[in-house]
Amino acid sequence: MSFEQLGLSPYIAKSISKLGFLKPFEIQEQTIPHILKGKDVMGIAKTGSGKTLCFVAPLLQKMQHASYEKSRAIKALILVPTRELAVQIEETFVGLQDALRREVKTQAVYGGTSINPQMKNLYGTEILIATPGRLLDLLDHNAFSMDQLEYLVIDEADKMFQLGFGEEMERILKVVPAKKQSILFSATLNEKVDEIKATLKINPIVVEVKKQDIDIEAIEQVAYHVTAENKGPFLRYLIKTENIQQVLIFVSSTRTADNLVEKLKKNNIDALAVHSKKSQGARMDNLEDFKLGDVQVLVATDLIGRGIHIEGLPYVINYELPRSPLDYVHRIGRTGRANQTGKAxxxxxxxxxxxxxxxxxxxxxxxxVESTEEVNLHGY
Known part of the structure; x- marks a missing residue:
């Protein structure tokens, strides 16, 4: 089944394919058509199942066709438990907008950073991704309005109450309009999720996918203890001594990705980078070269790397750990696919x-975690 067969426009489907997603995951197949039809939906699926795309793609499709007048009235609200997830979702929205007929303005807001730039940037925002605390701060400042809200998404709904968000969630849900489309995603179906359904007064279509798309047991995992100074030399040592011919390396920032590629090239290791700051054409070309085996090393950030699906990819290396365990599983899941073993x-x-x-x-x-103290890195 293709993304277009789920009801997504050719433009959205094209953007999804450019990120490297060749076909829908099961949770996407079962929820996207209902979301496009305006139904209230609750999706239950484990880590690595592709839940984010389930609501990002339909929302973009719906919003780009809606009338738009710049104001402080948001049309969609996405509630998440952590800053990292908010940033990840915002990056996914940005990554899918290349082929749209008009840009849909999205913004992620969260604590731990100045509220003033977020308040200023809210004018014209259509899709707001927020952690509960910062959302309430912005509401208290009258920074935006929910009077025209049409879509409410609660991601990782099972965590939203378990992590101490109970009172904040109650305050938020009291000011959310009664008439809206509600979309909830969760890793588990528990009593807290039932509470949210009761509070929202919804009876959603419940889709539960129990199968894990990522088989952890098919992946050989190895970790090496390194100093910050020796990390680069040890990486090059690994690639050369293990004769690694095709490896996907994950880093946490675009700057690190570019710097790492430069260092690898200086040491005669053919490498390219894919990340959000590269043009769509450059990302596609680099990814295609890697898939064809023309490039030995591809360095990626999480947003782009998550969409890389290569049958039989033998190695994945975490040059830097991701912030969340969920992203770690997504990363190593690029190998060990299609009933083949892989090494992370x-x-x-x-x-x-x-x-x-x-x-x-x-x-x-x-x-x-294996020691590397005895490894001779001279010349690497």
């Missing part, structure tokens, strides 16, 4: 050790 390697500095333990706990699998 993580480079762990002293500062990463605690976070890597958290990732292992959330993933439910222990990964030994």
């Amino acid at each position: 390697i993580s480079l762990i500095t002293e500062e990463d050790l605690h976070h890597f333990k958290v990732i292992q706990k959330k993933m439910g699998k222990k990964v030994e």
Whole structure:
């Protein structure tokens, strides 16, 4: 089945394919048609199942055809538990807008940063992605209006109450218009989610996908303890000594991606980068060269890397750990696909050790961290 067969426009489908998604995941197949028809939907699916695209693509399609007048009245609100998820969702919206007939203005707002730029940028915003605390701050400042709200999305709904958002969520849901389309996504179906359904006074179509798209057991995971200074040389040592001919390397920023590619090239390792700051054409060309085996190393950030699907990709390397365990699973899931084994390697500095333990706990699998003190990196 194709994305167009789900009811998405050829323009949206084209943008999705450019990000590397060749066909819909099961949760996308079962929820996107209902969302496009305006139904209230609750999707239940495990980590790595592609839930974000389920609401991003339909919302963009609906919004680009709607009448638009610049104001402080938002049309869609997406509630999320963490800053990292808010940023990730905003990047997904941006990544799918290339082929749209008009730009749909989106903004992610969250705490831990100045509220003033966020308030200023809210004028003209159509889709607002927000953590509950910062959303309430902005409401208290009358920075935007929900009078014209048509769509409410609650992502990771099972966490929104478990993480102490109960009172904030109650305040928000009291000011959300009664007439709207409600879209909820969750990793589990529990009593807290039932509470949200009761509060919203909705009886949504419930879609539950129990199958995990990413088979952790098919992936050999290895981690190496490195110093920050030795991380680059050790990476080059690994690529050369293990004779790695095709590897996807994940980093946390576009700047790191470009710097790493430059260092690899200086050491005679053929490498390219794909990230959101590269043009669509450059991303497509680099990805195609990598898929064809013309390039040995592809360095990617999470947004673009998540959409890379290559049958039989033998290696994935985490040059830098992602902030969330969910993204870690997405990353290593690029290998070990189509009933084939794959190897995921993580480079762990002293500062990463605690976070890597958290990732292992959330993933439910222990990964030994091997010492590299005895490795001779001279010449690498």
